[in-house]
Amino acid sequence: MTEVSQISEFGKILIFLITGIIMVCVIFFFNRLLAPSNPNYEKLTSYECGEEPTGNAWLPFNSRFYVIALIFLLFDVEMVFIFPWATVFGNHELIAADNRWGWFSLAEMFIFLGILVLGLVYVWAKGDLEWIKAKPTVPTTDVNIPLSFYEQLNLEQGEFVVKPFSMTSEPVAPEPVVAEAPAEAAPARKPMFKPTFKKPTNE
Numbered sequence: 763m764t765e766v767s768q769i770s771e772f773g774k775i776l777i778f779l780i781t782g783i784i785m786v787c788v789i790f791f792f793n794r795l796l797a798p799s800n801p802n803y804e805k806l807t808s809y810e811c812g813e814e815p816t817g818n819a820w821l822p823f824n825s826r827f828y829v830i831a832l833i834f835l836l837f838d839v840e841m842v843f844i845f846p847w848a849t850v851f852g853n854h855e856l857i858a859a860d861n862r863w864g865w866f867s868l869a870e871m872f873i874f875l876g877i878l879v880l881g882l883v884y885v886w887a888k889g890d891l892e893w894i895k896a897k898p899t900v901p902t903t904d905v906n907i908p909l910s911f912y913e914q915l916n917l918e919q920g921e922f923v924v925k926p927f928s929m930t931s932e933p934v935a936p937e938p939v940v941a942e943a944p945a946e947a948a949p950a951r952k953p954m955f956k957p958t959f960k961k962p963t964n965e
Contacts, residue, residue: 829890
């Protein structure tokens, strides 16, 4: 008798599914038959919140989105399992029937959450939660300079102390002026052209 009632209940669900499929097909058929079909460029473009789409929609998609979405889906689905655990294992009748039932369900959930935490630690250690993974590289050169020289240079540069900024200017000591010895007068040069005068002749 129980099997017959179960089959009848599943039959009702099947009737609902078949009715829904038929209704959808009928609506699409009448839409195709009665609605005017005037396609143009504007109607065939995708609607992007009122923005005019530019370029091709087939763009390269970063695979890191897939990793983040997969991790989120994994933890989200496993978190959903906690709800039926809380409703079923929190039944007072089961706990009253056997006192060990509550401790068993609690230990089972701690094991489940421990597996989730281990998975999160593994993903975190692998760096999959970081959008840009750091790849430290040590630069190498062909110059035969010992590393001790660079360490000594870094120590010398670390000795410089930056003075704190202040609004008051410090007085600057004037530089001593060195008196220069007077230069000796240069001897006068003799003229290179010597004028000559002619005496006038008396007539």
